[in-house]
Amino acid sequence: MNIVVLVKQVPDSSSERSLRETDKTVDRDSASLVINEMDEYAIEEALKLKEAHGGEVTILTMGPEKATESIRKALSMGPDKAVHVTDPAIHGSCAVQTSKVLAKALGTLEWDLVISGAESTDGQVGAMPAMLSERLGVAQLTGARKLDVDGSTFTIERQTDDGYQVVQAAAPAIVSVWDTINEPRYPSFKGIMQAKSKPVTTLTLADLGIGADEVGLANATSEVVEFAPRPPKQAGVKVTDEGDGGVKLVEFLASQKFV
């Protein structure tokens, strides 16, 4: 069974994150860059399936040149190879454009299953798997906290607000996962060393048959008009419990009309 895992490089949430003053796109220079957290769970799920069923796991990343660092980190967990779609013209693309590029890239690969994290921590649109399902005409099995594979039938427990749904589809399909699905492995030293020589294929827009006028900031379907950091919060009141902490808390709530 061949699996493609979508991996995105994003600014680390524990860094100061912002938009660029120059063109209001995500600042990918100032913060340290990491693999989108949820994607690690997608990689782990793919590796578990490979161990059980055989086949190849390919990482697919769309991103600027420096995304290669995250690609190598992803490879060090165990996938076999990677495809890196990179082209300066892609800069500033919106989610709709991104889905077009990723769909085309997936079209160059052979797969039974695409696994993705449910959401990225920078854009938080949370719709890429659904959009790819729409573009590729394959089933979306999204929001999975459990995935079972039986031949070419995929069954997930799809997380809902009050429990879950059991959802099933035939291959090929796209699965997206939450962090409740597994426990990602740490790369071994051997894995890190091997990652350096695993094949990474680079694809440009021309390779995918996409015109520069179909992507990029100037052609994006939405734009940021203006932005500003949130005004800093006024320092709050801090009290120490001396046997009356609970009562004091409620007095505060009452002053704010919550009680």
Place this chain on the structure above:
Amino acid sequence: MAEVLVLVEHSGGSAKKVTFELLTAARALGEPSAVVLGAPGTADAIADKLAEFGAEKVYAAESDDIDGYVVAPKAEVLAQLVGSVSPAAVLVAASAEGKEVAGRLAVKLESGLLTDVTSVNADGSAGQTIFAGGVLVTSKVRTGTPILAIRPNSVNPEPAAGAAVREAVDVSVSDAAKGAKVLERVVEAKGSRPELAEASIVVSGGRGVGSADNFKVIEALADSLGAAVGASRAATDSGFYPHQFQVGQTGKTVSPQLYVACGISGAIQHRAGMQTSKTIVAVNKDAEAPIFELADYGVIGDLFSVIPQATEEITKRKG
């Protein structure tokens, strides 16, 4: 006047609170038309409430196919409706599913979408807060019919009398939209507390709560306030509370009027999920816990003394 399609969020025969927020927000852009996608009978059950919050029309697209397959049928029916109605915009809730419907719709219509919108302006621009609430943004859709996914608890729902003229919509779901079949729906301990994403007040427990059994302390406070219960990732990972109640970067993002954090240190993973709450109260025995940097009111102390005392005081005051 231009119509604005509002995708109704409903469950168990009732419209969810976020629907009324959407109907309110829609007024900035045109005349709100509620779109009810669901099993037959859904529109009948909720039409009155939709009228109360200003729906001028109610499109009822009812079929067992809608909920029988994941997301795709909803997007398909909505796209057909957009084609026949040509609305000024489409508003959905920024729930996990709402964002997926928005995404598929955006691809079908080749339109722009904005998610986690907190305010809608008459000129079509929308406010968003990004990076865990650290940056405030105004954005605008440039292409096609704007699709806006609005975050629950951002817009105050305001009643307004609407005509709610019913229009039945023929539902014909293509085979292509039937790829992911729903075999079963499992409800896990539903209870009567408000839903986390919608609640005005959330009381959350963290690692400091120490055990699943001890979460009763948190629940008691929540119940005295009519609040939803949340949990930090540390707490859910340790099995103290079910995962669907996790608030944080990989869990739910909430923005209630009041967030009470009990025994939660305030690591970035958690803050990302609640930082935009209007009022934040924290109880932690570690005076240096980062959560206090966010809190409007903080109590340094043992949550097992402070919280039960608070619950008792609230119950007393409520008489």
